[in-house]
Amino acid sequence: MKSFFKYVLATVTGIGIVFLIFFFIIIGMVASAIKQVGSTTVDVPTNxxxxxxxxxxxxxxxxxxxxxxxxxxxxxxxxxxxxxxxxxxxxxxxxxxxxxxxxxxxxxxxxxxxxxxxxxxxxxxxxxxxxxxxxxxxxxxxxxxxxxxxxxxxxxxxxxxxxxKGLSSSITFMKEALDKLGVEMQVVKVGTYKSAVEPFVLNEMSAANREQVTAYLNSIYHSFLQPISADRNISTDSLHYIADNYLxxxxxxxxxxxxxxxxxxxxxxxxxxxxxxxxxxxxxxxxxxLLDYTEKEKKNTSRDRIAVLYAHGEIVDGEGSSGNIGGDRISRELRKLRRDDRVKAVVLRVNSPGGSALASDIIAREVALTKEVKPIMVSMGDYAASGGYYIAALADSIFAEKETLTGSIGVFGLIPNMKGLMNNKLGIHVDEVKTGKFADLLTSPDRPLTAEEYSIIQSQVNDIYATFTGLVAKGRKLDVARVDSIGQGRVWTGEQALGIGLVDRIGNIDVAIQAAANKAKLDDYNIVYYPAVKDPFASLLGSSKEKIKAWMLEDELGEYRSYIEQLKTITRSSGIQVRMPYNVEIR
Structure with missing residues (x-):
């Protein structure tokens, strides 16, 4: 009888939750409809x-x-x-x-x-x-x-x-926790500075990683202090002294x-x-x-367009979503823009730490094909590193902010061996039959890689790194040896990248748009943004699910949410990755 009530209550609860979700959806539709009716004008008082x-x-x-x-x-x-x-x-x-x-x-x-x-x-x-x-x-x-x-x-x-008190950037290392769980992260990589794997295999920064973090953090700190110094009329030396002594x-x-x-x-x-x-x-x-203020609509009758294509988030295989860069989705947008006679130039806005090597290559191919037909510029945001740089390298010109984190030209693979967790902690064992020596390669999480398997994966990683450096050499008109020397997975700021030839100019997206207009010989044009923003109702259920999950995670974990998301990103990544080392947060 107790079981009966338990299942009945569970069913009723489930129905209730579904009902509430649809109730909120209906409210949202009504509220959105009302909002859209009045969204064409804004009531801004005088003075x-x-x-x-x-x-x-x-x-x-x-x-x-x-x-x-x-x-x-x-x-x-x-x-x-x-x-x-x-x-x-x-x-x-x-x-x-x-x-x-x-x-x-x-x-x-x-x-x-x-x-x-x-x-x-x-x-x-x-x-x-x-x-x-x-x-x-x-x-x-x-x-x-x-x-x-x-x-x-x-x-x-x-x-x-x-x-x-000065800027800091910290990294959370999880090796000891993984050891206690019986999980071994097996690493295959190219790049002395390719540090995306370090949080899973070390308990502190490697010397190479500490070197690069120190270099880019000091570069950002210099850019951070300069405008404060100018506007407050305090010398940068004084600002250094005040921060160092926490005055x-x-x-x-x-x-x-x-x-x-x-x-x-x-x-x-x-x-x-x-x-x-x-x-x-x-x-x-x-x-x-500012959240409620709406610009007065600007009318421009010019048929000519400059397309600004946003590529922000992790680079993933397939379609992806609005919060990441789906290789298929963004490459399809580039094809459309290339074939659209109204679009005279393209600005690819990149804000990404990288991700799938395959998806990055698919997008880079479309950038190269677009460049043959019309000008394409890249504007870099906070990040355009690893895969984010991969998709930028073949553009006509690359524009970055001084504080942009870019480069990270390197490749890695991370394969978890959960034998200790499954066998020793959980008492789970796997047995299998296979028709070939390597039939279970990367499909058996309960055993370590053999030396021969390591060699096979390392060879794949080496090939992708050679492709990556060759692509950068072609796009930036550099020797492959030079690209390798400034690559090795090292992260650079935009200011540093300018000095070594990875970007062309320091400038924001407006500067990139103007450069695109100049190259296309346009004086009068419309700026159109892509991908087109979906109607809020078109992806209502999907976005609602993601928002609910994000809210629940934030509510339970608070500031520790980022660590879980970082672990999820690595563990769900398929194939070989061109990704920036961990999540860089400047405080």
């Missing part, structure tokens, strides 16, 4: 302030969701805005007579340094209009302060805190070392803002969030 917080997820490109704004766990509890729309909306506000200035309120900013620099540049450009940018926060993390330092005046809560920790320290212009409570800051706007103290400030 208004544009509120910019950046406290949300910042993907490369805004992805519309029917659940946005709904208070449904994991689905619509928070709006997001892509880097593309952040930049374009700040640019639109620059010439919008209704916007008097920007209230910048960054605290925790979760985005790569190259993207952060792009946002800072947009705010710098906004200031050239003569409009103000004022920054206020209760807490400034280092990334938040990097952005805030662009403001005309920077304020901090008197009891607030501030971080300024700025609170509001009083920040005033003493001229990092901020004053300490005020929020009501005092708002009172000063009212005074600047000429608003009576008893009235509210007219404001609109």
């Amino acid at each position: 208004a302030v544009l509120y910019v917080s950046l406290g949300h997820e910042i993907p490369e490109r805004t992805s519309p969701s029917p659940f946005e704004g709904l208070d449904v766990p994991g689905l619509g509890e928070q709006k997001t805005l892509g880097l593309n729309d952040i930049i374009s909306r700040i640019a639109a506000a620059k010439s919008d007579d209704r916007i008097r200035g920007i209230y910048l309120n960054p605290t925790y900013v979760n985005v790569g340094m190259a993207s952060l620099k792009r946002i800072r540049e947009a705010l710098e450009d906004f200031k050239t209009s003569g409009k103000f940018v004022l920054a206020y926060s209760d807490v400034y993390t280092q990334k938040a302060y990097y952005v805030a330092s662009v403001a005309d005046s920077v304020y901090l809560n008197p009891q607030g805190s501030m971080e300024f 700025v920790r609170n509001a009083e320290d920040a005033v003493r070392y001229r990092f901020i212009d004053g300490t005020v409570y929020k009501d005092e800051f708002l009172a000063g803002l009212k005074q600047r706007l000429g608003i009576d103290d008893k009235k509210d400030i007219s404001s609109i969030s």
